[in-house]
Amino acid sequence: MAWVALLLAGILEVCWAAGLKYSNGFTNPLPTIFTLTTMAGSFWLLTFAMRSIPLGTAYAIWTGIGAVGAVIFGVAVLDEMLSVARILSISLILAGIVGLKLFSPT
Numbered sequence: 001m002a003w004v005a006l007l008l009a010g011i012l013e014v015c016w017a018a019g020l021k022y023s024n025g026f027t028n029p030l031p032t033i034f035t036l037t038t039m040a041g042s043f044w045l046l047t048f049a050m051r052s053i054p055l056g057t058a059y060a061i062w063t064g065i066g067a068v069g070a071v072i073f074g075v076a077v078l079d080e081m082l083s084v085a086r087i088l089s090i091s092l093i094l095a096g097i098v099g100l101k102l103f104s105p106t
C-alpha cells in the first residue's frame with residue numbers, strides 16, 4: 001500500500017507543479033486552489049508512504065516521478081522542446097527510480 005501511496009503522491013506532485021505554472025504567482029484563484037489542494041494531498045501521501053519506505057528512497061522516487069512527469073506534461077501540453085539530451089536525462093532519472101524500487105528493503 002505504501003508504494004501505491006508513493007506513486008499517487010508523485011502524480012499529485014506533477015499536478016501541483018502544473019497548477020503552479022497556471023496560477024501565475026498565485027494570482028489566479030482556481031489554479032491556486034488546485035495547486036494548494038494537490039500539494040497538500042501529495043505531501044500527505046508522501047508522509048503515509050514514509051511510514052514503511054525509507055526516507056531517502058521515498059523522497060528520491062517522489063521527486064523523480066515529479067521531475068519526469070513535469071517534463072512529460074511540459075512537452076505534451078506546453079509545447080516544450082524534446083531533445084535527445086532531455087530524453088537521455090529523463091531515462092537516467094527513470095533508471096534511478098526503478099533501481100531504488102528494486103533494491104529497497106521494503
